[in-house]
Amino acid sequence: MSKAKKNPSSVSLDTLAIGIDIGGTGTKFGIVDRNGNVLFQNEISTRGHAEVESFIDELHVQLSELIERSGGSGRMRGIGVGAPNGNYYTGTVEYAPNLPWKGIIPLAKLIQNKFQLPTVLTNDANAAAIGEMMYGAAKEKKDFIMITLGTGVGSGIVANGHLILGHDGFAGELGHTIIIPNGRFHPGTGKYGSLESYASATGVALTAVEMLEKSEEDSLLRKVPKNKIDSKKVYDAAIENDKLAKEIFDFTGKILGMALANFVMFSSPEAIILFGGLTKAGELILKPTREHMEKNLIQVFQNKVKILISHLKESDAAILGASALVWEMKD
């Protein structure tokens, strides 16, 4: 390596990245430096925009403010976007069940044209996996699976140190794998018994309503109108030692554990990293998940795979993950 002094004029100022994480409900975005510090961030509604064009217009207005506060567009190296069903190869979002925009959306191109900055896009959970590998619980891990348990269930799979993208860029849709044949209907996909229909925040609320109907058991949740029950209220009841609420998490963990066992027997990861709202339930969901994962694993995989909760501050992690894509861009 050359030991010559660096020419100061070659030190680029464009050392910031923009991360955008598009979720079914809201879209988070922020300005991130090389060390993973989120300098500025904000959020807009996704669901509120029936048309992708109006979504991008609002995103542009809001993000431009943050860009100005960070020293202007010239300091931005690029934009990284995580979105459900986002495709790294084509920059498109295709038939995303949880987004308001249907069909094939050339999202990376639309954003790149609007902001005049190089833009790269991937599946939101793939972005989160890269974020974990760069800054979080997966540092120095070459084989792990990231599962995001939010409104939906997403996944990013890393094997041999690389994201599994598949031949078409759509790999890693573990939330849509069928765990209970002929099980619960998923209105977004039209499929029955997928992991997402049980192990998402939405799924936990549905399980709660079902169990309240089937059981005679008294429960704090009976005071809540059915259409107001959500995973947070189930959690609140469970930490009050509510028996039914705890059974709801046991059931959710059982399904999640079975699914994780299948994923382990596919790619034999060192760890599974869980991220998102449901992980706030901690051992209430982790204990049955671990137990049922081990129960369904053949011997050679037992007592090996760590289930970890993401370290990253939740409000930052999605933005960090998306921005991390920018540092991997080719010049």
Place this chain on the structure above:
Amino acid sequence: MSKAKKNPSSVSLDTLAIGIDIGGTGTKFGIVDRNGNVLFQNEISTRGHAEVESFIDELHVQLSELIERSGGSGRMRGIGVGAPNGNYYTGTVEYAPNLPWKGIIPLAKLIQNKFQLPTVLTNDANAAAIGEMMYGAAKEKKDFIMITLGTGVGSGIVANGHLILGHDGFAGELGHTIIIPNGRFHPGTGKYGSLESYASATGVALTAVEMLEKSEEDSLLRKVPKNKIDSKKVYDAAIENDKLAKEIFDFTGKILGMALANFVMFSSPEAIILFGGLTKAGELILKPTREHMEKNLIQVFQNKVKILISHLKESDAAILGASALVWEMKD
């Protein structure tokens, strides 16, 4: 690159490889040249050897004869072994449910010591996947899944052009993934509802017995004593247009198709390559498999993934796959 003439004395004669494929019932082995021609081959019983040492003794006797006929040990570059639960990193076979030897067996080392030739070992289905990539249906494919439908169900997964081995070398045990929770018991693993318990030759025979008991339908299979029913007899009845026999394949294809859908949503392969005895049933099993795979895929994956039957001559393929490991050995 140098254009100097090759020194003839540097042209090595050790251009043959030994391939050994260890299955639950029998073990096939042969001598293979660089172009994938199996020069000599033979087979011994696996099941007949309660002790691994006596197995290796017989293997040595039988293989030595082929080695002599091929010009002696000096022409052999090494030995590649495919075995259920075989581990590429450690050279061991660990807790293989379908082999007579229990616990952790240092198989590569035992073979290497006996033959005094460098030996590399992997999962039998991983070996088959490498064979398909070098000589078969997966030529020039970078993302595919190989599924072997024999006595058991094995798998080898290739993503980004590389085998997925996992952090510990045990990845790709898709036969043991749970497809029907609380489903059929698998005596080898103690688990319920795995793919292997339905979509193997053993599984088809069990389905036949179950369906004959449950149904009133007349069937050619009713003439066969229950303990003599095997997948071949079900096939023979199905091509005679036996309704119940066709239902057995429909059911098997339904389970296999559901499983394949889950695998596709994991790694989004360009193709799934099927290999082994059950594939002889052709469209009888392929049609329901394809149909139920598509039915369980979310839209973004539909009508994209080819289900192919291995091109390789069945008697050669397992040996070819194992021998292919040798060409990938480092000098």
